[in-house]
Amino acid sequence: MRRAGTACFNKILKYYANGIQEKKVAVVCGNGKNAGDGFVIANLFVKMGVDASIVLADKPPYLDEPKMYFDEAVANGVKDYYFTEYDFDCDILVDCIFGIGFHGAPRAPFDQVFDAVNHAGAEVISIDTPSGTDATTGEVAKAVKADMTIAISTLKFAHVLPPANSYCGKVVTVNIGIPENCYDANYAQTITKTDIKSYFVKRDKNSHKGSFGHQLNICGSYLMPGAAVICAKSALKTGVGLLKCVFPKSVYPVMTSHLTQPIFKPVCENEEKTISIGSMNDIFEELKWADSVAVGCGIGNNDDTQVIVGQILKSSEVPVVLDADGINAAVAFIDIIKDKKAPLIITPHPAEMARLIGEDSAYVQSHRIDVAKAFAEENDVVVVLKGANTVVTDGREVFVNTTGNPGMAMGGTGDMLTGMIGSFLAQGMTALNAAKSAVFIHGLCGDITAQELSQRGMTVDDMLSLLGALMSEFEA
Helix, strand or coil: CHHHHHHHHHHHHHHCCCCHHHCEEEEEECCCHHHHHHHHHHHHHHHCCCEEEEEECCCCCCCHHHHHHHHHHHHCCCEEEECCCCCCCCCEEEEECCCCCCCCCCCCCHHHHHHHHHCCCCEEEEECCCCCECCCCCCECCCCCCCEEEEECCCCHHHHCCCHHHHCCEEEEECCCCCHHHCCCCCCCECCHHHHHHCCCCCCCCCCHHHHCEEEEECCCCCCHHHHHHHHHHHHHCCCCEEEEEEEHHHHHHHHHHCCCCEEEEECECCCCCECHHHHHHHHHHHHHCCEEEECCCCCCCHHHHHHHHHHHHHCCCCEEECCHHHHHHHHHHHHHHHCCCCEEECCCHHHHHHHHCCCHHHHHHCHHHHHHHHHHHHCCEEEECCCCCEEECCCCEEECCCCCHHHCCCCHHHHHHHHHHHHHHCCCCHHHHHHHHHHHHHHHHHHHHHHCCCCCCCHHHHHHHHHHHHHHHCC
């Protein structure tokens, strides 16, 4: 408890070092073990000359260890108040009301304390999880809204699953020396930059364009040619050796005016100007050439595309990444996924995932981990369930991504991700590692773009313009 409180105190100092001596700090505590961390924090602030107070949300501490730290802090001169006595006129407010054991809705007076904290106008720092969030499920009835959350030892699902993740603000972790074998299922395995860098191998000096894979993109239609362009550009920017683009012939002018590097394969189209079933023989031939296949971005959803997607899944002997209309086309014959010959990655957003399992988007969003894991396990696929904190799972391991921002919530970012996954597959990564790598780098690219421009002003083209340079961080 002393170690946790000290680590959190040091982390707070790191972020609020400038002028901390002039700040007024309130540490709001419950009466359980999480309060003990708060008592340690308040004591350390007073020891360095900061005006810090303990605000008791309910009863005084009764457990031996928290009570010991409370008595120690009071003896050192830390002022203590009941929350009804405190005016919440402070600059920094540290939330130590509840820890990871909280479930359900707060009872009185804690619901009133949450309101007081949220309306104080102070910078709110939650210790471990924002009080009122469910660390295991990410559910929230009513909770503290933090500007920053300091996770102790590891992230919990509250930090990465909606709606709790929107209450956390900036999330940072502190290591207090807990061995990894002490963790249970109530923590989130995140995708890390260190892991991603290990998946990229050094390029041999004598490499040639065939050394880095052949990617086949089956994307685009007259109404959505941009999806094919974006998917192609992201594949090229992430190092694929050769890219071949299959698209309806009416899309040829758009493709050739935006791209010069790929091999182009315009094919026959139907009345809706999507790829026609008559192109199947051409596609079968191209599948023999490919090391990976990206299918679905902007292809439309009709009888022809449904047959084409089904035949690709049944026939491809190389890994396939299925996105957007490819996923929608597969809904009509979902069991065909089990007949595939090669690894398959699907990249649904919540609405597409809902269609795949016959539920609604709200259900998917409230069960993101369980839904993605169950579908991946049942169908032997890798699922990339997109959204804030994208979930990546092969049905055995589950990873949650922490890169990315709301500025990426726009048309085209999914097409960009698909191209990247296909590129990494073609270069020899496993399906799971390709998905993890693409999701992490994609989000990181979005974060850098937002920093340079803005979340509102950024576009997919802006992200693509930065992607090539960003890959230098992953060169082996």
